[in-house]
Amino acid sequence: MAVRRPRRGAAAVPRPPAGFSRQSCWLAARRTGAAVGRPASVLPLLLLLLVLAAGRAGVSAAGGPEVHSLRGSWRLANGNGSVVLRGEVPGCVHTALHRRGLIQDPYYRFNDVMYRWISLDNWTYSRTFRTPFDIGKWQKVNLVFEGVDTVAQILINNITLGRTDNMFNRYEVSWQQSVSWKDSCTYQISELEQGAPLKMQSFDITSVIKEISFVEVRFLSAVSYAAEQSRCHKAYSIPPACPPPVQKGECHANFIRKEQCSFSWDWGPSFPTQGIWKDVRIEAYNRYHLIYFSLTSFFAKSAEQWSLEIESVFDVVGSKPIEGLVTVNIPKLQTNQTFSVKLQPGEGSIVLHVNINKSSTVEAWWPNGHGKQTGYNMTTTFIMEAGYQIEKFSKAYFRTVELVQEPIPGSPGLSFYFRINGRPIFFKGSNWIPADSFQDKVTYDTLWLLLKSAADANMNALRVWGGGVYEQDEFYDICDEMGIMIWQDFMFACALYPTDQNYLESVRAEVSHQVKRLKSHPSIILWSGNNENEAAIASNWFSIPYADKEVYINDYVMLYVKNIREIVLTEDKSRPFIASSPTNGLKSVEEGWVSQNPYDTRYGDTHFYDYSSDCWNWTVYPKTRFASEYGFQSWPSFSTIEKISSTEDWSYTSNFSLHRQHHENGNDQMLQQIAYHFKLPQSTDPIKKFKDMIYLTQVMQAQCIKTETEFYRFSQSEIIKGEGHTMGALYWQLNDIWQAPSWASLEYGGKWKLLHYFAQNFFAPLLPVAYEDKGVLYIYGVSDLHENHKLTLRVVVHAWSSLEPVCTLAKDRVTVKAQSAVPIYKESVNDLLGRCRNCTRRSCVITFWLVGEGGLQSPTNQHFLSSLRDAEGLEKTQLSASVSQRDDIYVFVLHTTAVAPFVSLDVGSIKGRFSENGFLMTEKKKVVEFYPWELTSVEELEKSLTLTSLVDVV
Numbered sequence: 001m002a003v004r005r006p007r008r009g010a011a012a013v014p015r016p017p018a019g020f021s022r023q024s025c026w027l028a029a030r031r032t033g034a035a036v037g038r039p040a041s042v043l044p045l046l047l048l049l050l051v052l053a054a055g056r057a058g059v060s061a062a063g064g065p066e067v068h069s070l071r072g073s074w075r076l077a078n079g080n081g082s083v084v085l086r087g088e089v090p091g092c093v094h095t096a097l098h099r100r101g102l103i104q105d106p107y108y109r110f111n112d113v114m115y116r117w118i119s120l121d122n123w124t125y126s127r128t129f130r131t132p133f134d135i136g137k138w139q140k141v142n143l144v145f146e147g148v149d150t151v152a153q154i155l156i157n158n159i160t161l162g163r164t165d166n167m168f169n170r171y172e173v174s175w176q177q178s179v180s181w182k183d184s185c186t187y188q189i190s191e192l193e194q195g196a197p198l199k200m201q202s203f204d205i206t207s208v209i210k211e212i213s214f215v216e217v218r219f220l221s222a223v224s225y226a227a228e229q230s231r232c233h234k235a236y237s238i239p240p241a242c243p244p245p246v247q248k249g250e251c252h253a254n255f256i257r258k259e260q261c262s263f264s265w266d267w268g269p270s271f272p273t274q275g276i277w278k279d280v281r282i283e284a285y286n287r288y289h290l291i292y293f294s295l296t297s298f299f300a301k302s303a304e305q306w307s308l309e310i311e312s313v314f315d316v317v318g319s320k321p322i323e324g325l326v327t328v329n330i331p332k333l334q335t336n337q338t339f340s341v342k343l344q345p346g347e348g349s350i351v352l353h354v355n356i357n358k359s360s361t362v363e364a365w366w367p368n369g370h371g372k373q374t375g376y377n378m379t380t381t382f383i384m385e386a387g388y389q390i391e392k393f394s395k396a397y398f399r400t401v402e403l404v405q406e407p408i409p410g411s412p413g414l415s416f417y418f419r420i421n422g423r424p425i426f427f428k429g430s431n432w433i434p435a436d437s438f439q440d441k442v443t444y445d446t447l448w449l450l451l452k453s454a455a456d457a458n459m460n461a462l463r464v465w466g467g468g469v470y471e472q473d474e475f476y477d478i479c480d481e482m483g484i485m486i487w488q489d490f491m492f493a494c495a496l497y498p499t500d501q502n503y504l505e506s507v508r509a510e511v512s513h514q515v516k517r518l519k520s521h522p523s524i525i526l527w528s529g530n531n532e533n534e535a536a537i538a539s540n541w542f543s544i545p546y547a548d549k550e551v552y553i554n555d556y557v558m559l560y561v562k563n564i565r566e567i568v569l570t571e572d573k574s575r576p577f578i579a580s581s582p583t584n585g586l587k588s589v590e591e592g593w594v595s596q597n598p599y600d601t602r603y604g605d606t607h608f609y610d611y612s613s614d615c616w617n618w619t620v621y622p623k624t625r626f627a628s629e630y631g632f633q634s635w636p637s638f639s640t641i642e643k644i645s646s647t648e649d650w651s652y653t654s655n656f657s658l659h660r661q662h663h664e665n666g667n668d669q670m671l672q673q674i675a676y677h678f679k680l681p682q683s684t685d686p687i688k689k690f691k692d693m694i695y696l697t698q699v700m701q702a703q704c705i706k707t708e709t710e711f712y713r714f715s716q717s718e719i720i721k722g723e724g725h726t727m728g729a730l731y732w733q734l735n736d737i738w739q740a741p742s743w744a745s746l747e748y749g750g751k752w753k754l755l756h757y758f759a760q761n762f763f764a765p766l767l768p769v770a771y772e773d774k775g776v777l778y779i780y781g782v783s784d785l786h787e788n789h790k791l792t793l794r795v796v797v798h799a800w801s802s803l804e805p806v807c808t809l810a811k812d813r814v815t816v817k818a819q820s821a822v823p824i825y826k827e828s829v830n831d832l833l834g835r836c837r838n839c840t841r842r843s844c845v846i847t848f849w850l851v852g853e854g855g856l857q858s859p860t861n862q863h864f865l866s867s868l869r870d871a872e873g874l875e876k877t878q879l880s881a882s883v884s885q886r887d888d889i890y891v892f893v894l895h896t897t898a899v900a901p902f903v904s905l906d907v908g909s910i911k912g913r914f915s916e917n918g919f920l921m922t923e924k925k926k927v928v929e930f931y932p933w934e935l936t937s938v939e940e941l942e943k944s945l946t947l948t949s950l951v952d953v954v
């Protein structure tokens with residue numbers, strides 16, 4: 001196995017139909033204490049009848065909380081007041097400056113470094129607001145921030161209410177417990193000395209609010225804060241100090257609880273934003289208030305019983321407990337249960353266990369490709385003696401998840417795979433990064449389009465990577481609806497982290513908040529502590545002297561095991577937890593949570609990158625239990641680059657092309673990989689040459705990741721030399737944060753790279769996969785289907801020089817086993833070439849596919865017998881297309897005069913995707929559909945269309 005170099009840091013996609021659920025019914029904050037509900041006795045039923053008589057079902061009776069939104073336009077000023085403007089909330093400074101025309105598009109050319117001053121300044125958001133209601137009427141009035149990015153002091157009417165330092169936390173602000181703003185080192189020290197609470201997250205503003213109030217959020221530059229925190233951490237250093245220079249980023253991201261990649265990454269710019277990035281509002285209530293509501297499902301095997309655990313977190317004002325009734329109703333499952341509950345004063349939760357009526361059939365939630373994503377409408381009604389009634393409408397989903405780590409016969413180590421509803425599932429998908437440097441630009445439609453593209457490429461899983469953000473509720477809602485399983489990292493990546501007390505407090509609040517907020521989603525199937533931090537210690541990325549290693553291991557265990565894991569296990573018993581990715585799973589635990597070699601193929605998951613070996617050679621890939629990261633870079637298409645560059649930038653070696661590449665030697669690595677199999681562009685026309693390069697990087701990336709993914713898929717049922725049973729292939733990475741070369745298969749804006757079209761095929765539920773071993777060609781039948789199938793394998797050999805097949809073969813009644821990869825064909829390449837007149841490795845290519853009854857058919861796959869650089873007989877083709885419209889889609893009829901490898905259709909910036917792309921065209925005519933994502937026309941498409949195949953590269 002090549003060793004990974006330590007690095008740093010509709011078939012169409014229609015708009016969501018009207019009324020497409022954006023359910024997001026659980027509220028949020030962090031609390032403690034628990035009380036368990038009991039099934040109701042007779043007495044409280046009286047109460048129920050009384051309240052039902054008083055109020056209409058589905059509507060909160062009078063007395064419910066008042067909410068006043070503070071979203072909208074705020075005043076925004078920089079530190080010395082020289083820049084003043086209006087800024088939207090939710091939003092950030094960069095977006096505000098751009099909207100007002102004070103800066104250009106931050107993604108344009110070199111603006112990321114030009115605009116560094118923005119994040120080095122300290123900005124203040126402020127506004128006045130008229131108190132929307134008679135606050136005297138309310139026992140509690142809170143100012144609630146769902147997300148503040150990141151370090152800020154919050155004031156109302158010039159009185160400091162508190163401070164924030166974690167963008168992943170929710171803050172409620174008030175007056176009584178306020179602290180004054182101090183230098184952050186002093187702050188830590190004095191608070192520690194006094195033993196005072198270090199982070200205040202719950203305040204009550206009742207006594208500070210006036211009829212007209214002035215609210216201010218004074219930010220401190222995240223960059224300065226991180227530097228200062230690092231300086232204050234005197235006992236020992238916490239590396240890495242800074243990102244590699246090629247990333248043009250900021251230092252000490254690990255000292256601030258902020259999106260780690262906002263300080264730059266190897267695919268992303270440095271835009272350490274400041275802003276109020278989520279909802280902000282005033283909330284007023286009497287007696288009691290529901291803060292979080294969540295449900296998780298469980299299945300008791302012995303009793304064959306589904307149940308739901310429903311957790312409600314309340315704030316009870318005053319000194320007396322409140323009693324009442326909670327009714328849970330799931331009409332479709334004939335389940336209706338009432339519990340009597342008692343809420344203690346202060347913040348606490350009640351946990352109800354609802355058994356689902358056994359005479360109803362429960363349809364489970366399944367991953368994409370394995371069944372439906374059934375959810376059941378559920379109403380939970382809280383009727384409390386103290387007044388108003390709360391009704392929550394939610395979707396109850398039923399699914400189980402097990403992470404199976406058990407011995408495998410014939411193989412040392414342990415398995416590592418997921419069983420969903422008792423069925424082992426091969427994970428097909430990719431890794432998700434933030435969809436924009438500016439989160440306020442990520443709309444529901446952005447998320448929907450990216451996730452639909454994942455589902456359309458036959459993916460069933462994504463990993464939300466730990467260097468970004470915990471995604472918006474809508475992200476997980478969409479995954480629930482599309483059956484995309486989420487491997488959810490906590491937000492720590494490629495670094496070591498501090499563990500001093502106030503840092504840990506902040507993280508504890510963050511984890512508790514995020515788990516409560518997200519645990520109702522069936523799509524989330526795993527919590528994972530961090531990205532690559534076990535590996536960073538084990539492989540000593542930061543050159544830590546051996547004698548000091550223990551300190552860092554202790555910190556590691558303190559953070560991910562004693563804190564994060566402990567909270568997760570308390571908050572959520574419905575899904576597994578692992579401490580890191582990659583990890584050796586149970587083996588890492590056995591070795592004290594940091595394994596000698598977390599990349600061990602016989603345990604846990606692996607990340608694997610090798611840019612120098614020939615990627616067509618499958619023997620370089622690790623026969624791992626689970627490939628959770630692997631990939632190759634490519635450039636986004638010209639239409640995407642064009643938007644943020646100017647003419648002088650359009651060459652592969654321009655300053656711009658170098659600037660945009662954040663991975664050391666990235667552009668050269670792509671060239672090297674291309675050169676293994678293709679001729680490099682030689683055109684004297686610089687723009688043609690640049691476009692050819694872009695095209696080749698995409699062809700190379702698609703072909704490399706295809707080879708690697710197919711290897712993982714065909715390794716799922718076998719053990720070779722003790723290795724195998726690979727049960728997951730999540731390539732790095734799905735999406736882009738800006739327009740730049742990266743590992744993504746979807747460009748910024750959503751356009752599919754050739755890789756994404758390839759993914760649709762290499763992740764197909766039924767796929768024949770070929771590889772060669774010592775001169776023998778093997779074809780495996782790979783299937784995710786739940787039944788065995790008797791199919792016909794068709795193998796067709798073409799000469800590069802002719803559209804007529806040289807020879808064909810049909811192998812009937814081959815058994816492709818359910819959810820397996822089995823050999824279905826074997827022949828020495830020499831025999832095969834011998835059978836097909838005049839074929840040599842250089843002159844011919846093999847295509848093959850599977851067909852069966854009932855329309856069952858795999859994509860057509862191909863196997864190259866030599867590099868295409870050496871292909872003999874390829875002719876210059878005349879590719880042409882005619883475009884027509886059929887209902888909402890467009891039909892492209894393609895014609896070729898010769899065999900054409902890697903045919904690419906590109907319609908520039910017209911949003912939409914083709915039914916297939918990048919294919920080997922061996923017929924004279926082929927029909928490809930285009931699914932638009934916006935209004936377009938035949939004329940526009942014809943005008944924008946570029947057809948390219950490999951022979952067009954000169």
Ligand code: BMA
Pocket residue numbers: 007008009265266267467493494531532607629732743
């Ligand atoms: C992975 C990720 C990222 C990185 C990618 C490509 O390991 O975790 O840190 O962007 O590799 O280098």
